[in-house]
Amino acid sequence: MPAFVTLSGRSVRLEPLSLAVVDDLVIAASEDRSTYAFTRVPRGREEMVSYVEAALAEQAEGRTLPFAVRWLHTDRIVGATRLMHLEYWQGPMPWPPGARGAVGEVPSVADIGYTWLAASAQGTGVNRESKYLMLSLAFETWQVHRITLKADVRNTRSRAAIEALGAHLDGVRRAETRGADDTVRDTAYYSILSSEWPAVRERLHTRLGLFEAA
Incomplete structure (x- = not known):
């Protein structure tokens, strides 16, 4: 199961999600909520606590790795x-890498999702760098x-943000789930393969x- 990890970039740090940041998340989510037309974002402290607790429960089961x-x-x-x-297709292996006697599992495939940002952070490059850090991991x-x-x-x-990464549109699944506006939602599926990562x-x-040193 993936361990807690902090991912640091130039302008963004992805920190392990915890109840300690609930109040900070509530403040972030209380900015212009009209920007969340297609995204479910908790409203108020009670909803945010439930949101974080649910994410941590899934992490304990090895199903997700959530970040603030x-x-x-x-x-x-x-x-x-x-x-x-x-999803885990392979057997146990040392985790974290190089650890002696530590055996765990790392995923074979994964999704990136449940992403939401305060209105003030949208369009700033925060989302792009966050995606880069998670894709690198x-x-x-x-x-x-x-x-x-x-x-x-x-x-x-x-x-548009997903396509700007270079992700491939695999198709649209019709009537895939309930949307944030409580309508029946069609969902666009994109993917990036390991061969496409470079x-x-x-x-x-x-x-x-960001440029590699010569």
């Missing part, structure tokens, strides 16, 4: 995201075969201003 998103520009928690729907440490990303088919902003990484390096 800290924007280093403001040193504020500005949202949440997670690696989820973890998944492909370079876990060595997954595939990452899946999904979006309400009507959510053009989210779909090209995706290079694209993200360019967009984030």
